[in-house]
Amino acid sequence: MLNDQENEPDNTSHNVQALSGIKVLDLSRVLAGPSSTQILADLGAEVIKVERPIIGDETRHWNPPNFKDEETGDEMAAYFATVNRNKKSITVDITKPEGQQIIKKLAAESDVLVENFKVGGLKKYGLDYDSLKTINPRLVYASLTGFGQYGPEAHKAGYDYIIQGLSGLMSITGPADGEPHKVGVAVVDLFAGLQLTIGIEAALLAREKTGRGQYVDVALLDSAVAMLANIGMNQLASNSTPPRLGNAHPNITPYQVFATADNNHFILACGNDRQFAKVCEVLGLTLHKDERYSSNPNRVANRDSLQQVLAEAFKQKTREQWLDELQAVGVPCGPIHNVTEALSMPQVIAREMIVSFKDSPVKALGSPIKLSESPVSYRTPPPRLSQHTDETLAAMGYDSEIIAKLKADGIV
Numbered sequence: 001m002l003n004d005q006e007n008e009p010d011n012t013s014h015n016v017q018a019l020s021g022i023k024v025l026d027l028s029r030v031l032a033g034p035s036s037t038q039i040l041a042d043l044g045a046e047v048i049k050v051e052r053p054i055i056g057d058e059t060r061h062w063n064p065p066n067f068k069d070e071e072t073g074d075e076m077a078a079y080f081a082t083v084n085r086n087k088k089s090i091t092v093d094i095t096k097p098e099g100q101q102i103i104k105k106l107a108a109e110s111d112v113l114v115e116n117f118k119v120g121g122l123k124k125y126g127l128d129y130d131s132l133k134t135i136n137p138r139l140v141y142a143s144l145t146g147f148g149q150y151g152p153e154a155h156k157a158g159y160d161y162i163i164q165g166l167s168g169l170m171s172i173t174g175p176a177d178g179e180p181h182k183v184g185v186a187v188v189d190l191f192a193g194l195q196l197t198i199g200i201e202a203a204l205l206a207r208e209k210t211g212r213g214q215y216v217d218v219a220l221l222d223s224a225v226a227m228l229a230n231i232g233m234n235q236l237a238s239n240s241t242p243p244r245l246g247n248a249h250p251n252i253t254p255y256q257v258f259a260t261a262d263n264n265h266f267i268l269a270c271g272n273d274r275q276f277a278k279v280c281e282v283l284g285l286t287l288h289k290d291e292r293y294s295s296n297p298n299r300v301a302n303r304d305s306l307q308q309v310l311a312e313a314f315k316q317k318t319r320e321q322w323l324d325e326l327q328a329v330g331v332p333c334g335p336i337h338n339v340t341e342a343l344s345m346p347q348v349i350a351r352e353m354i355v356s357f358k359d360s361p362v363k364a365l366g367s368p369i370k371l372s373e374s375p376v377s378y379r380t381p382p383p384r385l386s387q388h389t390d391e392t393l394a395a396m397g398y399d400s401e402i403i404a405k406l407k408a409d410g411i412v
Contacts, residue, residue, distance in 0.1 A: 017044025018374040022204070025106050026050060026087065027094075027115040027122075029057045031160070031186055032220065033144050034083040035193030037114050040200065041086035042367045042376040048106065048392060049084065049383070053091040053410060056385040057084070067361040074384070081362050081382045083193075088388035091412050098411045100125050105396055107132045107139060111213075112200055116144045119154050129215050139213040140203040144196050148219035158220040160186040167224035172231055175246045192223040253299045254279070254310055257336070264319035268310075269332040272296065278329045282322075283313045357381040386412070 022045040026037040029051070041047040051057050063077035093099040104126070107113055113132065115122060122128045129141040143149065146158015164170045164182045174181030199216040207213055225232065231242050234250060242250060247267075249255035254270045270276050273295060277288040287293045287309065292302045299306055314322060319335060326333045337345070343354060353366040360381035367376040389412050393403050406412045 016374065017377060018371065020044035022046070022112065023110045024048070024112040024114065025103070025110040027103075027113065027117070027127075028144065029116065030059055030189075031083060032189035032193045033114050033116040033196070035190055036142075036144070036196040036200070037087065038083045038085060039193070039197045039367070039369075040112070042369070042378070044374070044377070045112070047087040048388070049087045049089050050094070050103065050106075051089055051091050051385060053093055053386070053412060056089075056091065060385060067363070069361050076362060076382060076384075081364060084382040085357075085362075085364055086377075086379050087383055088392065089383035089385055090389040090392045091386040092389075093411050094122075094125050094127065096409075096411055098406065098409070100127060102393070102396070102412070103127055104132070104135060106392075108135045110136070110139060111204065112140045112142060114142045114144070114196070114200070118157055119145055119147075119149055133213065137212055138207060140200055140207065140216060141213065142196055142200050142203075142216035142218070144192055144218050144220075146220050148222060149217045153221075160188045160220065163188045163220045163224050167221060168228060168232070169224055172228075172242055172244050174244055176244050176248075180244065187227075188220050188224045191227050192218055192220045195223050195226075248303070248307075251300065252296060253303050253306065256307070258311060258314040258322075260317060260319040260322060261315055262318040265336050266319050266323055267334050267336060268326070269334075271332065275331050278331050279310075279326065282325045282329060282331070283310075285309070285313065 019040055022040070024037055024040050024045045024047040026034065026047050026049045028034055028037065034049075034057070037045075037047050037049070049057075057080060059080040059082075060077055062079040063075070065078045066075040067078060067081060068075045092102050094103055107127075115127075120128070123131070129139075129143075132139055132141060145154070146163065147153045147156055161182055164173075164187075165180070167188070169188070170180040170182055173183060196216065196218040199218055203214050203216055231250060234242050247257040252271055254268050254276070257265050257267055259265050268279070270279055273288070276293070276296075276299070280286060280288045287306070291298065293299045293306055317325075323333055323335065342348065348354065351366075351370075353368070354363060355366045355378045356363050357378065357380065362381045364378070364381075366378070369376055390403060393406070393412065394400075398406070403412070
């Protein structure tokens with residue numbers, strides 16, 4: 001069942017949320033930056049999302065599909081809803097002095113500012129770190145760009161797809177004898193969003209000791225290169241270029257996908273010699289006694305011949321038969337779900353990984369962060385464009401007459 005906020009469990013026995021009282025000014029858009037600020041919002045921070053008047057965040061228009069309110073007819077792009085819950089939306093034209101003044105006033109009272117403009121893009125508006133830290137020395141100013149704040153390519157815009165290619169990630173993704181593939185989700189944006197969140201939280205902890213904010217610089221390219229992990233380390237250790245292996249593992253085998261008699265596929269994740277012996281036992285083979293396959297290094301060296309034997313053997317039974325037999329002897333394996341099947345798993349539901357909101361058609365993927373004393377919360381659905389402009393300006397001291405003039409002038 002969905003975690004409907006009308007029936008939200010009583011959390012009064014818990015402490016306040018981890019980031020309760022932290023104010024975040026979010027000048028980011030699309031996916032990477034907003035994914036970070038959503039994490040902060042889930043953890044209790046007050047996040048004000050600043051959008052362009054009329055247009056808003058580009059992803060408001062990246063549809064279909066939409067969530068549609070059947071009573072009002074209002075629609076919200078699923079893409080926008082992915083990373084914008086628990087936020088307030090205000091619209092401000094930062095290219096105009098009056099808009100810049102609004103942002104400066106908000107920054108003066110904020111703990112964190114997040115932006116993903118091109119390097120130097122906010123300096124011409126007086127909204128760069130050097131300008132704002134004079135107003136608020138405690139401000140944690142977090143920039144997420146394609147290539148970082150320095151280096152020969154720092155001036156370039158960054159896009160997940162292109163960075164997947166530049167970083168080497170695509171070179172190791174896809175069939176061994178086919179073209180390189182991107183990952184099915186914009187993982188570089190999401191990697192970088194996570195790294196930005198960690199940097200922001202570290203800067204907030206440091207501020208507790210020093211009383212000063214600081215600049216957080218995270219780049220898509222840096223994040224993608226770091227996520228090469230053991231594959232990148234293989235290159236550094238061997239000075240040779242890692243090949244594309246499709247569904248195979250570069251350091252372990254058999255650790256891949258196999259087809260079965262019913263035209264399905266499953267993942268076999270055999271991580272050691274003991275497990276390989278169990279696989280052979282299930283298959284009725286003695287490959288583990290063959291010197292070519294008796295140890296993992298030997299199996300990796302003779303990967304092709306082993307794969308041929310196993311592929312033929314696994315075609316003799318259905319996927320469910322193999323999964324039952326392999327799991328019975330403790331060999332890691334599993335089916336390949338489509339997204340509908342994955343979101344329907346009882347384990348996914350039990351972990352509250354699908355959430356809903358009161359008086360909103362939006363369903364969302366939940367937070368994977370489970371805290372025992374300061375749990376995440378799903379307070380509000382993704383906001384309508386400019387939903388909170390009036391109340392935010394009023395809280396800043398703007399009266400209704402001034403707000404009306406700002407609207408008439410296209411500032412908000």
